[in-house]
Amino acid sequence: MVNKICLVIKSPPYGSGRAAEGLRLATALIAMNVMPHILFIDDGIYFLLKNQKPEAAGLTSFGERLKTLADLAGLHAARDSIAERELKPSDLDENYNVKTLSLDETAELISQDEAAITF
Amino acid sequence: MKLPLRKHKRWCMSVGRLLIILFTPPWQSENTDTVYEFAKAALEEGHEVTVFCDIDATYNLMASQILADQTAPAGKIAKLIEMGARVLACQESARLRGIDLKKNLVRGVVKSSLGQLAIELAEKHDRVVAFG
Amino acid sequence: MLITLSKSPPFENSNSILEIAKRVAEKGEKVAILLIQDACAAATMSDYCDKLALNEIEVYALKADCQARGLTDKADRRVKLIDYKQWVRLVMTEHKNIISWTS
Numbered sequence: 498m499v500n501k502i503c504l505v506i507k508s509p510p511y512g513s514g515r516a517a518e519g520l521r522l523a524t525a526l527i528a529m530n531v532m533p534h535i536l537f538i539d540d541g542i543y544f545l546l547k548n549q550k551p552e553a554a555g556l557t558s559f560g561e562r563l564k565t566l567a568d569l570a571g572l573h574a575a576r577d578s579i580a581e582r583e584l585k586p587s588d589l590d591e592n593y594n595v596k597t598l599s600l601d602e603t604a605e606l607i608s609q610d611e612a613a614i615t616f
Numbered sequence: 617m618k619l620p621l622r623k624h625k626r627w628c629m630s631v632g633r634l635l636i637i638l639f640t641p642p643w644q645s646e647n648t649d650t651v652y653e654f655a656k657a658a659l660e661e662g663h664e665v666t667v668f669c670d671i672d673a674t675y676n677l678m679a680s681q682i683l684a685d686q687t688a689p690a691g692k693i694a695k696l697i698e699m700g701a702r703v704l705a706c707q708e709s710a711r712l713r714g715i716d717l718k719k720n721l722v723r724g725v726v727k728s729s730l731g732q733l734a735i736e737l738a739e740k741h742d743r744v745v746a747f748g
Numbered sequence: 749m750l751i752t753l754s755k756s757p758p759f760e761n762s763n764s765i766l767e768i769a770k771r772v773a774e775k776g777e778k779v780a781i782l783l784i785q786d787a788c789a790a791a792t793m794s795d796y797c798d799k800l801a802l803n804e805i806e807v808y809a810l811k812a813d814c815q816a817r818g819l820t821d822k823a824d825r826r827v828k829l830i831d832y833k834q835w836v837r838l839v840m841t842e843h844k845n846i847i848s849w850t851s
Contacts, residue, residue, distance in 0.1 A: 499737060528734065531734060607772070608777060
């Protein structure tokens, strides 16, 4: 049995469907009563920005799904990835209650996981 | 964690249950070829191997791609099944891509779902490796 | 902890995982990086290998992928070239935490 799973969202939203599948898998795991760690790192942090208007490009919003995942499993984001992209934690949507992590804390999170899958 | 110690028929070694998740379509990346070689090696070492094809990876499972004069990725999947791997396909992914699950799936592929992947991930394997 | 990289660092956003790997190694956990596919290029970069060696992170590269790319002779001497069976053993018996940094 794999005891703890980390879904690492490192691709940005919209440009590719890759990360969307990670969010869907997170939902499926939670439905089976398995709480994954959900970590946004590198370009994945763009999922968490406020004021997104995907409908402007004819795209589907991730807002609802992210809110559900935030409420049920909690969302983590790497602080360094935010800063590297010239953003601040206050640029993230406060509805998601994102827990921002230092590199040490991120390492601590991932060490607990027996499987980590990137999206 | 300790793997269950089950004696393989010929060798004394611990065998485990390996889940491989593939997300990418054939030809666009090396993943299908890597999965084939890695899964083959795991089977030869006596491990139980499951390959789950999700999203675009369902394109690897089209029987119509298997032609006599070439080694298509779908052919490699078919070989893995022959060698004893369990290959699962996300039905929703396949349907969205217009893949005919009744007539065009490589023989032996099991129709599955993201919900089943969640179960496989959480309960049924000792190790998980993902590609793509 | 075994971290598999399939895209060529340092160009493909793999700096974060390297930083994470360093911190996990600092805490005393056995950490190894396996370079497969295009990531094999990193096996030939001494700077990259220096960084890993400094943090006592073992580096493996998939021999078949290095051979495919003509990189076997150029691989840093600290990189262990392994075959598929050895990769299976790394995953199934030598490491408990498997990180697939392959997307």
